[in-house]
Amino acid sequence: MGTKYTLGIDYGTLSARALLVDVNTGEEIATALYEYPHGVMDTYLPDHSTKLMPDFALQHPQDYIDALEYTITELLKKTGINNEDIIGVCSDFTECSMLPVDARGIPLCFQEKYKTNPHSYVKLWKHHAAQEEANKLNQIAEKRGEAFLKRYGGKISSEWMFPKIWQILEEDPALYHDTTKFMELADWATMQLTGVESKNSCTAGYKAIWHKREGFPSKAFFKELHPELENVIEEKFNPVVYPIGSIAGQVTKEASRLTGLKEGTIVAVGIGDAHAAVPAVGITEPGKMLMIMGTSTCHMMLGDKEAIVPGMCGVVEDGIIPGYYGYEAGQSCVGDHFQWFKDHCVPEAYEKEANERGINIFTLLSEKAEKLSPGESGLLALDWWNGNRSVLVDVDLTGLIIGMTLLTKPEEIYRALIEATAFGTKMIVETFQEYGVPVNELYAAGGIAEKNQLMMQIYSDVTNMDIKIAASPQAPALGAAIYAAVAAGKEKGGYDDIYTAAKTMGKVKDASYSPNKESVSVYESLYEEYKKLHDYFGRGENTVMKKLKKIKENVYYVNER
């Protein structure tokens, strides 16, 4: 048997990429990228005249089909590889991104009558217009004492499946009725290859309140949300869930014609993009936390029992690696934090210096911040510019910085913001440990992990842990390719289980970060202070942040009159 390949297709927020991987070595052979022509639609529909309400964030599903066609055709062309040697395909997608489809799985927005109806398009993960439904859902769930709430840190996000479905029912009942199924895009993208729907356990668990033994929430619960939602699972959603790594189907004749893949090629069930990164760094057992660091950070963990950890985003059996409980936590302001600082707080002299030296402003800031010792600035911050996801689950918290003097410099503030996010991570790690989910080692993936050495060293010093870095800059696509190899199975040249597949194909860089003893001890003292501020402002002793928000809202209201 010659060299075999699998294909991971990663659908991101602005583009999709396909990655061709050597199954035996995990070597990334080639990649092809396609940017969505419609991007994110948050002001108008493609007709340029239908205006969208605030907080809408839509996408056009035609972009995904075009991406599928372009990237795979391009990969086959530029590698010259025989499509027979591609033994499996798997798609990962941003989550929860969802779409109403008809009986044949065709998006309602493709119908002439729905072209100008926003609710017929894809609601992207960051569509935030279902907040009202999310709030009501949480109230009702709490009142009913629904057990699922605590599996999601006490709150279902407005970004998830059922608030989005409910928003459609509330705002456009006719469209709701015309919908045969509401589909998660990870499943819909997979269906473009197989022709059949195979709901995956990852996004079902993390975004649609599915539990391996308890299933979806009860009819009574849905009925209390809205009488017409009573049978939403059976009528509009499809209750059958497949564990990740299993076979979703085979490439159809139509899909073969579209992409050039061989008809009959094995297709794995889809997976959420963040979760797909876990096997890509070789993690298949408990004790290892993967941080996916971008504008925000997702923390992925495996555990061998179902523990309730305060503030986690979710715990799902078979959610990340089959056979384990997958835990997810999150920090809502990481890269965004530094971007805010760059946009609003960097003085002209620094921009000038960066320009003159021909370097990026972040490079300059890092260079200056790197020269500082831990504790030297006397600054401490709470990284809540975008609220706090884990462990407090409170979007109304805001940022704090303390310790400024007349000698405080921009790079000191910049470093304090980095440290604050590291303290936030340490808080998550400690909370997991306290509640019985051990964390012994850290892994990092994503743009920041790749580029920002200062930040990664600070994270290592603050957490007093080694940090390994993903070798692949496209970890989700690689993870998908690994799952494709599992679905294909050993007989076809793949693997029979995810453990062997991930150990062989998943990769971290040779160089890792190790804590520096002196820094660790200074950061321990600083963390004590961080914790005190964290609890004082975050756990209700001083609610100034909420009061300031309330005052601000009142001002807006008065100004609007």
Add this chain to the structure above:
Amino acid sequence: MGTKYTLGIDYGTLSARALLVDVNTGEEIATALYEYPHGVMDTYLPDHSTKLMPDFALQHPQDYIDALEYTITELLKKTGINNEDIIGVCSDFTECSMLPVDARGIPLCFQEKYKTNPHSYVKLWKHHAAQEEANKLNQIAEKRGEAFLKRYGGKISSEWMFPKIWQILEEDPALYHDTTKFMELADWATMQLTGVESKNSCTAGYKAIWHKREGFPSKAFFKELHPELENVIEEKFNPVVYPIGSIAGQVTKEASRLTGLKEGTIVAVGIGDAHAAVPAVGITEPGKMLMIMGTSTCHMMLGDKEAIVPGMCGVVEDGIIPGYYGYEAGQSCVGDHFQWFKDHCVPEAYEKEANERGINIFTLLSEKAEKLSPGESGLLALDWWNGNRSVLVDVDLTGLIIGMTLLTKPEEIYRALIEATAFGTKMIVETFQEYGVPVNELYAAGGIAEKNQLMMQIYSDVTNMDIKIAASPQAPALGAAIYAAVAAGKEKGGYDDIYTAAKTMGKVKDASYSPNKESVSVYESLYEEYKKLHDYFGRGENTVMKKLKKIKENVYYVNER
């Protein structure tokens, strides 16, 4: 009797100005300015080779003599006024600025043997190298239960007279022994005109721990500081104190030759520069607080009894207006605050916009901040970038800002810093009121009061009080001229008391600031939150600011090893 004039001479930190004022109307006829050639010496002596220790801030007394000669000669020349029509002169000076002199009042630094000895020069008010002595002095005074401590908010500053004298004794006993008198510069400058020393009650009270009935601290106290200081008052300082507004002497033949003033012209005792501003705005009775707003803010108040107000800088009978108790409080970071923000936190785009429009960056920031409603930013700050003088008296406190989101803009932070200083003022006003010193009206003088309308409106809204603005941009010099008119007396064309003099010659602008009702109510809510943070971080419940400083100091120590 034709028009009569008095002369106020204001010795500031970088220059001196003389101001000629019409006694009958208070009209400012002419002014002349002289910049000190030696400026502030904080690195080298004038020989450019004698290096100064950290925190030294010295001046050269020759600069004052040259200023006296130049400014008065210039004034007489450019106005053509007959020197017979100038009926009085008074000098105000930065405080405590002090100098060792010989038996004839000549500075030791004029002697060849002392030319290269830093301790022979003027220790300017902001000479901070006597901190160790100040700390020890405060410890001993506290241990002994010295009653004077509470008149100064519990702490004698390192800027004041006795820490500075003690530093000289510690570091150069020989020079201490060669010194006949240590003089406050307000008195020394006056002596340049009169030939005799007449210690004034203002700087004696505020800077040299003098009390009208209790006099200076006891011999036993001074002895405990250092055996040789036991008789410092009699031996090195001169215990006789004259109330402000009284006659110090007359212009001598030598001074007449130097300046062109008529020999025999009445000279009033000197006064501290900040305190001189009070009569210049017409304040001669209790209930009115004058804020002198520059890099920091001084608050001046009159009371008819001696109350102990926590955190005040001093209460001195006859200290500001004879017959009343003069109260002083202070905020250590006002203009400095905004300068820090401008230097370190204003993004390039704003600098560019200001440049393109040909306006000052502060003008641009104010313009943007002015468009915001109170409470709209959701931000709140503690204005402790330079510690807190009143009411907490704690230099180890540091700045705090809370409420940031990813949408927070620079002008919102700028406005929050302004508001923080206004809340600090309100805290001072409330503390005075709580301890029996009523404050009914605010007055403001200094560069900020003159120029920053946004800031003054915010102060009016936050304090819910009218604010009158000094009409004169040179309030201290005008105040000195008013005191000169009192010393001259009615018979010579002046006044017999400061009340009439100040009512006639002191001035505020026609336009004043009045609180806006809606803003007042929002600021009341914000102030509640400010107070809570103020007390939590300022009164020892959470000592994070001090701990961060301690960690920072340890880092410096480790790095220095």
